[in-house]
Amino acid sequence: MRKLLVVFAVLLAFTVFAEEVIKIGAIFPLTGPAAATGVKIKYAVEVAQEIINGEHPEIELLLGKSAGLPNLNGAKIQFVFADHQANPELAMAEAERLIRNEGVVALIGCYHSSATKPASQVAEKYGIPFIAGSSSSAALTERGLQWFFRIAPHDGMETVFFFEYLKYLNQKYNANVKKVAVVYIDNEYGVHAAQMVKEKIKDYQADGFSIVADVKYPAGATNVDIEVQKIKGAKPDAIFHASYIGDMTMFVKKYKEFNVVPKVVLSYCGGYQDPQFVINLGKDADYFAGPNATTSALFKKMAILAKINEMYKAKSGVDIDGPTLEDFASAIVIAEAINLAGSTDPQKVLNVLKTGTFMAPYFVSGRIKFGPDGQNIYSASVMTQILDGIYEAVWPEQYQTKEPVPQFPDWNKR
Template identity: 60%
Template sequence: MKSKIALLLVALMLIASISAGCTSSQTQAPAEQPKTETPATPAEQPAAGEPVKVGAILPLSGSAAATGVKLKYAIEVAQEIINGEHPEIALPLAETMGLTNLGNATVEVVFSDHQGNPEIAKTEAERLIQNEGVVSLIGAYQSSSTKPASQSAERFKIPFVAGSSSSAALTERGLKYFTRIAPNDDMETEVFFEYLKYLNQETGANIKTVGVVYIDNEYGVHAAEMVDKWIEEKYGAEGFEKVVAVKYPTDVTSVDTEVQQIKAANPDALFHASYIGDITQFVKKYKEFEFTPKAVVNYCGGFQDSQFVVNLNKDGDFFSGGAACAPTLFDTMEVVNQINELFKVKSGGENIDGPALEEFASLMVVADAINQAKSTDGDAIMEVIRTAKFDAPYFSTGAVQFNEKGQNIYSASFIVQTQDAQYQAVYPTDIQTAKPVAPFPAWTQR
């Protein structure tokens, strides 16, 4: 009897084993048919109802925190436009809620503070990618932080769209997953020299000698190098000469020595690569030491922050620099005016500035690319970013499109000058809202 029971148990086990084997074969069968289309993986397609995460690395503390907060506001405005319904704004993704090609998935921006520290920017980029699951990165404003963060993104094959970082070297590294919306300092330097030529013709300023004042980081060093490059390649032959270069530390607390050095060289014009706290110190010392150049042009950075005129009022008049927007043009550019109204709600009434608008653009471009790709796969997104021409009616150029190096070929940059504590577009003449003032009036005559 026992042997019969044992035989029965063995038979049952064999049947169970065969059944289990059939089940396994049935579940694995699709994998053995290569022609069968497999569903998208979570990395390529978000699960229903899940947001698409984009990481934004910004200086939300440290010396550039005030600027970083404004950049955050601009990105939040872009997020609001993408996720809400704004049919009144003529922008891709504004009319409907979310990413229409991904089941109206929302975009969730995960903000991260790099504190103005390149090493923290690198580790935060990796944290956002590995722990937060972001499918793209934007930021980081300061080129010295954008550089390591974008290198981390490259390693993980995650698209990085820089908004306002201007170092020309960023797009010279051969990276496949990096692009930049703002004009670089190479492009800006050429425009600056053309502007000085215009001042000489228009105002008789007779500017011949230039000085360079720059912060000792990725942004400042490369801006200074571009001045040398353009003088050697073109503008030296047209009568311009560099007579002084003053580099200052990133943690500068007093610029007395630097301003004395500048005054001793007495250049006709200054090229400044400085952030808001630095440029504010320099202007105050220029007044204190009674140094009056004929013109000062500023790379994308502190001067473009509207806090410049708040800090200095009319002492900040007649300074100039590259910009992607100016409040005096808002009435003629409906879309940027609508964006500005949303921005003012967050900023307590302050207008959006050029760097903030460029960071706004970075999220709009990323979201549009994800939607066009119909995927959150990094390669699919990057293919769209590399090949598409993005509608950007908030820029004077009306578009964003990247070349083979990742540089936006439609970079919106014109020269603004502060007059009566307002930013006026002064060059080129087709967008001019006021005539430029040059040479600088003496401090005692303001």
């Protein structure tokens, strides 16, 4: 009995004198089919935690300078990780658990839009903020939720980005890109992207753009021969692709076989951005382009990015990539919001998130601000093009690491 009292006293002492720790839930696919990606995101979030909690004056972030959150007496942030295994039900359950049992004051996650959806619904129910970094489904910000925020651009913004880039090519290089073909996989991702193209192109008709082919193909297709034959027949100047790595690779091989030579190929977040793309296709991957939140080519142009990458690479062994950077951003932003609010009170943090502008010098766009629907109004992406096997940043100009090649060469001239 006496022993028990002593233990109890010691524990009490710990809780009373312990430093204040602010817990934030982080739900990602740490095991299961997307584990490779989920684990990398975990490393990035851990890097964010280190920057926030430690003194890193060399990293010019608001919270880098001092240890912990300055407005809360140096309170430390602890990201509590949970694994959803690419299972939406699990994501939902973990969100509940983190809020009720762990007492987290906010949530970030989940990479998979299908997991982000239910998890953020739980956050909404409990009235705590949820920031999604990399989940890109447009539907997420169309739900009318109050507590949900998202950093990555959605496909509507990407589509505008595509058209602006084409305009740039036309203006600067006389590329004369007018006819657009949309090629997309038959699922929510592809279909929604295609819808966005049809919607946004209306604003660009004055610039001469038109859709000459709409090619939807089934998931798991055994071949894309017919699709490519149709595309070839339409003779597009630009092809917009919403495809994953497997189908994208097949398309590229078929383009080569059938000698389809468009001027530009732009890809939504999917196969093009997958590192397997260059591995699978070698030289044939060159000249394809698409948006990315970051690329290793930018490290030499953006010092802060390089420093963050250094810390990240030390943990993961690889350079940081776009989606991972977006989730890193979500970790930084939520901590900054709590700090600016001067409290963990959800309503106060919410107000900061809704009204504030957050500096994001690691993004090409430089900042993050959330619109009324929770969507980051600044597109975090930079247009990249694969040149000599490297994702070079080609637009906007001030972040160019190489000039874009506005026209595909013939296949046999690579």
